[in-house]
Every structure is written in structure tokens, then in C-alpha cells.
Amino acid sequence: MSEPVAHPPALHRHRERILALAALGKGALSRFESVRDVATLLGELVLATFALLRGRARFDRADTWAVVQASGASALGVVALVNLLVGSILAFVGAIQLQKFGAEMFVADLVGIATVREMAAVITAVVLSGRTGAAFAARIATMQGNEEIDALKTMGVSPVEYLVLPRVLALTVMTPLLYVFACAVGLLGGWLVAVGTLDLSNALYWDRTADALAGRHFILGAMKSFAFGALVAFAGCFYGLRAGRNAAAVGEATTSAVVSGIVGVIVVDAVFALCAYALDV
């Protein structure tokens, strides 16, 4: 038995540096591939949208309607609960701080602007990412594993037209509607806490809310929710289509879709905030 050859420390360090460099290169290539895949799917989605506008897209209308139902009406309960609580929390936090300055009546302004401009859109998108985005990823990843996507392709049907387009359209349309609903419920949550804990009348609370809320806040919130809906649906479909064909693939696709959806929503929200600041909206 010969003993293993001991490498000199300098050679060992050199080898480690090479390995670290190789890992960095692999990581960079993998990121580049991901960006390329996102761009490819985005391009295919644009083409599918044109096909839809020309009446040539092939997809199942019944399935699309089911997606609209699942991502819209079926999400009302959870969207209502979460936004009601967020509105209430905003009012609690605001009430405690504003009471110190004797400015309790401005709780209505705080809740109104924060809900309509930020929280209703962001919280609704986060809920949809965990609920609908995850469902899209799981469904498409399962189809990938069962060779159902391959079956579609061999029928000459684009999976982007058949699966991605209806889902992205459904969530892009339904999210702004859910946002409007979330605004109403969030304001209601704030009102319940403000009127219940502070010495504010109903009329004063709603008058302050109406004064504070300008149309631009709604427009900004609605634009965000539109973008968030498209983003969450895209992330779900993207990770579903990229899924492998093993048992763990569905779980991995779902996790990636939810994490990317939520991070994406926060990043896009930050971009909107910067734009709104720059444009003085």
C-alpha cells in the first residue's frame, strides 16, 4: 500500500483558487441561462398574445374560465382576511404613534394612503404568489413529469399558447379587480380599529379618508397590481415549464415560483416607488 502523495501548500492553494473560479464561472453561466430562458418565454408569450389577437391562438376556453375562477373569485376569502388584518394593523400602529401628538384624526389618512397606494396591491400579490402562482407551477410541473407537455407539442400545439397565455391573462386581469376589493376591505379594517379605539366619529373618519385619497393613488395602485398579476403568473408558469421530471421537481418548481414571485413583487414595487418619487406622483 503506497501512502497518498502530499501536495505542497502552494499547489493546494492554487488548486482551490482554480476550483473557486470554476464554481464562479458555472454560477454565472447558470444565471445567464436563466435570463436567456426568461427572455425566450417572454418572447413566446408576446407571439402567443399576437396569435390570440388574430384569433389564431389554440387554447381551451373552459380551462381558461376555470383559471379565471380559481385565481379570482376563489381567492376572495383569503384576500379579504389578509387585507382586513393589514388595514387594522396599520390603524393600530398609526393610532399609537399619532396619539402622542394629538393627531389621531390623521389615522384615516395613514390607512387610506398606505392601503390604496401600497399595501392592498403588495399584500394581494404576495397572497396570489403563494396561492395561485404556486398552483400554476405545481400544475405545469406535474404535466411536465407526466409527459403531458410533450403530448401537447406533438399535437402541434404550443404549451405557451395553451397553458401560459391563459394563466398570465387571467391573473393580469383578475389581480386589479382583487386589488379594488382589497382596498375596500383594508379601509374597512382601518375604520373598525380607528373608530373602536380612538375618539373618532364615522363621518370624520370617512371624510378624512376621502380628502386624503386622490385619484393618482388609485391609478398607481392599480398599475402596480396589473404588473404584479402578470409577474406572479409568469413566475409560476416559468418554473413549471422548467421543472425536471423527477419526484422532487414539483416541490422545487413551486418553491422557486413562490420565492421569485414574492421577491419580484417587492423589487417591482421599489421600482414603482422610485418612478413615483421621480415623477412626483
Next chain:
Amino acid sequence: MNDQASDTAVEVKDLRMAYGKKLIQENIGFAVKKGSIFIIMGGSGCGKSTLLKHMLGLQPPAAGQVLYGDTDYWQAGVEKQDEIRRRFGVLFQGSALFSTLTLTENVMMPMKLNGDLKKTDGERRDRAHELLELVSLGHARDLLPNEISGGMKKRAALARALALNPEFLFLDEPSAGLDPISSRKLDDLILELRDRTQATVLVVTHELPSLFAIGDDGIFLDAQSKQPIARGAPKALLERCEHPFVQAFLNREVPEGESANE
């Protein structure tokens, strides 16, 4: 020469299959006669299903051509590729039935997406029922795929593959996981369908009774040398091919020099 060309349904030329830098197979070339049953044979992991994916347009090869008529599928435009694919009927290894649709709806699917738009939904449904009867699944037409056995799933997938009267029928491991009787029934059905529709059938299989029962011609892929090692009908290969691995495979023997535990 022209007669031979017009008699050819699909031709594969100098195909090279690889995953990244890992070579799977190279130097693959064969022509499949119209209306014949062509078997792609070989041991596990030799690239049979990958070859089928290249032919189906699901995965581009590293090099080489897949010719349908005069058209090289991988050099054709998207519309031409779609047009070629609409001539395919495919039975996937795992059946690939749409899990949320009943068997009838599964069979109607290709007709809805590609079929004659003049047909009403009722006419498509009638055609789907007819095809399900053909594969002896008339009684199960309203069931979901998870409510039926593996053999029934294969037959339902075969009915779906036939929905558009395909010129090419691709079958990936049709008898895998089936008991001998179901497997034999499926082989008989494939022969009957070929005779009835005159479709060209390409089958990936390593089930010996099946490949002897249905194969008119074939190619044998070898995982070790990473290239085809025999061409011809399975029965002829059994009788005449001298390659030791082909003989061992077709006689269900352990090749010389390999132990049973390897």
C-alpha cells in the same frame, strides 16, 4: 432510386445524439418504409427514447438530419414543423393522458386543437367513442385516467394517438409494465391498426415477445460502442446477426465476459 425514395416514410441521416458534451449515440442512419413497423431496439440507457424525441421534434439532435419526405425537420420553419407534427400520433411511455380530462375528452383533444373545424363537438365526441370502442374501452369512456389500470391507459393513449388518422405512429415502450396477456393484446391491436390505417409505425421497445411479434424492420443501438450495431427485422437479426451482444440480447442471455450480478 426514385421508387425507393417514394417508398420511404422517414429517413434519419448521420444523426448524433448528445447531452451537452456527453455523447449518447452517433452515426445513426436508417430509412423507414411506408406502412411498415420499425423497431428501435437496445439495452436500457442506450438512447432509444432520445432518438424518438429527435424524430418527434421534441429535442434537437447534436448533428444530423431527420427527413420527412424532402423536408429536414430540424431545418424547417416553425409552421412547417407544426404541419409535420400534425401527421404524428404518439403513445408516450407513461401514456401522457391529460389527468383532468375523461378518456373521451382526452381523445377529443387533438381533434379540438388540430382537427376539422367544421366538425361539431358532438361529431368529435362520436369519433372519440368510436376510437375508444376500437381499443375496447367503450365502457370506460367517462372515467378519468387515474381511475383505470396501466394497460387501459396505454390503450386510451393509443386511441388518442389515432384521433387525427396519423401517417406516423410513434410508440414509446408500449408494452412496458403490462402483463403478458395485455401486452400480447396490445401487439395484436398495433398490427390491426397498421393494417387498417396503413400508418408507418415506429416502436421503441426492449420487450422481446413484442419486437418479434410486430417488427418488420429495425435498428439495434449499443450503449457501449455508442452507435448502431445491427439493422434488420428482429427475427432476421436473431437468425443471422453474429454480433455477440445482439445475440445475447435477443436470446435473453448474459453476454460472455459479464457476470449475472453486473
